[in-house]
Amino acid sequence: MPAPRKNPSRPGPRKGRGQQFDKPPISVFPSTLWTYPSQHYGATEHGDKNYVGATPSWVIWQLLSRYTREGDRVVDPMCGSGTTIDVSNDLSRTPRGFDINPSREGVERADARELPLPNAWADFVFIDPPYSTHIDYSDEPDCIGKLDASEPDREGVIGGDYYCAMRGTIKEAHRVLKNRRYMGLYVSDSFKKRKPNSDRPSFLPVGFELFSIMRDYFKPVDIIAVVRGNEKLTRGNWRKTAIEDNFFLRGFNYCFIMKKDDGKRGR
Numbered sequence: 001m002p003a004p005r006k007n008p009s010r011p012g013p014r015k016g017r018g019q020q021f022d023k024p025p026i027s028v029f030p031s032t033l034w035t036y037p038s039q040h041y042g043a044t045e046h047g048d049k050n051y052v053g054a055t056p057s058w059v060i061w062q063l064l065s066r067y068t069r070e071g072d073r074v075v076d077p078m079c080g081s082g083t084t085i086d087v088s089n090d091l092s093r094t095p096r097g098f099d100i101n102p103s104r105e106g107v108e109r110a111d112a113r114e115l116p117l118p119n120a121w122a123d124f125v126f127i128d129p130p131y132s133t134h135i136d137y138s139d140e141p142d143c144i145g146k147l148d149a150s151e152p153d154r155e156g157v158i159g160g161d162y163y164c165a166m167r168g169t170i171k172e173a174h175r176v177l178k179n180r181r182y183m184g185l186y187v188s189d190s191f192k193k194r195k196p197n198s199d200r201p202s203f204l205p206v207g208f209e210l211f212s213i214m215r216d217y218f219k220p221v222d223i224i225a226v227v228r229g230n231e232k233l234t235r236g237n238w239r240k241t242a243i244e245d246n247f248f249l250r251g252f253n254y255c256f257i258m259k260k261d262d263g264k265r266g267r
């Protein structure tokens with residue numbers, strides 16, 4: 001099994017030598033603006049905070065607390081370090097986690113576009129996909145993180161290959177989800193500084209494009225803005241460059257909440 005990519009510089013939950021960070025107790029958030037001062041809720045770690053691109057466990061906790069019950073089947077087709085598996089177990093749900101490059105035991109190898117699950121199996125699906133090529137997840141040729149959302153496809157459509165792969169992922173999520181049940185997709189738009197003469201766009205509205213694809217399969221329930229605890233946001237040099245060069249650091253992720261509603265009961 002190939003070693004997962006890690007980011008050793010990412011800070012852990014400690015705030016000083018031997019001193020634990022004081023996390024507030026987790027509870028269900030009432031509004032569409034979500035923030036929490038740590039990657040993980042509670043005393044234990046969920047997933048691996050050193051896995052680059054790991055989902056904050058409290059985001060998954062919020063979704064599962066609202067949209068699932070004990071024993072429900074939770075599927076994550078792009079499970080990475082297994083955060084969804086750990087939070088599901090913590091809440092006594094029944095998880096299945098898949099990834100094109102499994103990084104730990106319990107994560108099953110599968111392509112998110114072709115899951116080894118029957119139709120209408122899951123009570124909830126959570127997806128935190130690659131947002132274009134901003135993280136090098138693995139050398140797997142079918143990794144969607146190798147598809148650049150700013151590159152034209154063969155027909156010249158910007159991001160055509162990335163969005164086509166993500167459509168396949170979203171369509172598969174729809175297939176495995178029970179009717180009248182929910183899914184969450186956690187994603188950020190993307191910004192890349194370009195040379196002035198570049199013909200590639202700097203801003204990629206990845207979130208809006210994926211939301212639009214999801215509307216072909218699901219009914220929108222709500223859109224959450226999740227405040228990012230990104231290191232770049234606090235570093236002086238990044239903040240200075242963002243103002244001097246007139247671009248924005250990415251301050252939030254979307255969490256899109258969707259419902260499968262195919263109009264028939266009991267499917």
Ligand SMILES: C[S@@+](CC[C@H](N)C(=O)[O-])C[C@H]1O[C@@H](n2cnc3c(N)ncnc32)[C@H](O)[C@@H]1O
Binds near residue numbers: 056
């Ligand atoms: C943002 S990470 C997910 C992080 C995860 N939720 C966690 O907390 O660790 C995106 C994941 O998508 C996986 N991935 C990329 N292409 C895939 C594909 N075609 N099928 C399944 N997984 C894929 C990558 O290997 C990576 O682990």
